[in-house]
Amino acid sequence: MLPPAAHYVPDYIDRTHELALLQSIDKSAWLGDLKRRVQHYGFRYDYRARRVTNKSYLGPLPDWLSALADRLMKDDIFRARPDQVIVNEYWPGQGIAPHVDCEPCFGETITSLSLGSTCSMEFSHIQSGQSLSQFLAPRGLLVLNGEARFNWTHGIPARKSDMVGGKKVHRERRVSLTFRTVVTTQAL
Numbered sequence: 001m002l003p004p005a006a007h008y009v010p011d012y013i014d015r016t017h018e019l020a021l022l023q024s025i026d027k028s029a030w031l032g033d034l035k036r037r038v039q040h041y042g043f044r045y046d047y048r049a050r051r052v053t054n055k056s057y058l059g060p061l062p063d064w065l066s067a068l069a070d071r072l073m074k075d076d077i078f079r080a081r082p083d084q085v086i087v088n089e090y091w092p093g094q095g096i097a098p099h100v101d102c103e104p105c106f107g108e109t110i111t112s113l114s115l116g117s118t119c120s121m122e123f124s125h126i127q128s129g130q131s132l133s134q135f136l137a138p139r140g141l142l143v144l145n146g147e148a149r150f151n152w153t154h155g156i157p158a159r160k161s162d163m164v165g166g167k168k169v170h171r172e173r174r175v176s177l178t179f180r181t182v183v184t185t186q187a188l
């Protein structure tokens with residue numbers, strides 16, 4: 001189940017595209033400053049200060065991400081072209097703590113494309129504490145807008161398997177691509 005103003009597009013990309021993306025990602029350099037490995041494109045996001053600064057511009061998105069940004073625009077998923085991408089890698093047992101993506105930094109739409117493995121994502125309503133869980137499959141696109149993006153946290157519990165419809169589903173290596181539009185950079 002998803003919170004209001006969130007939606008999920010199964011098989012947003014096909015298997016060939018998924019493998020090509022994983023190949024491009026695995027040819028690129030990883031940052032190892034968090035528990036999980038990440039790559040930043042467009043702008044580097046400062047996790048500790050929770051900001052994007054005018055000095056964090058890394059250059060335009062590489063072609064393989066720019067093509068996806070074009071498609072997200074063409075499909076009316078974003079109103080303003082996404083120009084910042086974070087690649088997250090999760091091995092079984094790894095997750096991401098519940099959070100709201102930086103409000104002043106990024107625009108109203110955030111999307112996450114899953115590659116390689118399933119996982120379940122948990123949402124929690126900040127005001128009421130209501131929680132929801134949504135299963136994400138490889139090649140599926142999660143879209144968060146307005147309410148879901150600002151009033152709910154999202155996170156991935158750090159575990160090795162998820163229960164889906166009464167069945168245990170083991171996780172494998174999952175790589176996600178999150179697209180955002182930078183709206184404010186802090187002057188340094």
Ligand SMILES: O=C(O)CCC(=O)C(=O)O
Pocket residue numbers: 086088096101112113154176178
């Ligand atoms: O891995 C995901 O699908 C979500 C990642 C995320 O929430 C983030 O990078 O802010």
Ligand SMILES: [Fe+2]
Pocket residue numbers: 099100101154
């Ligand atoms: Fe996030």
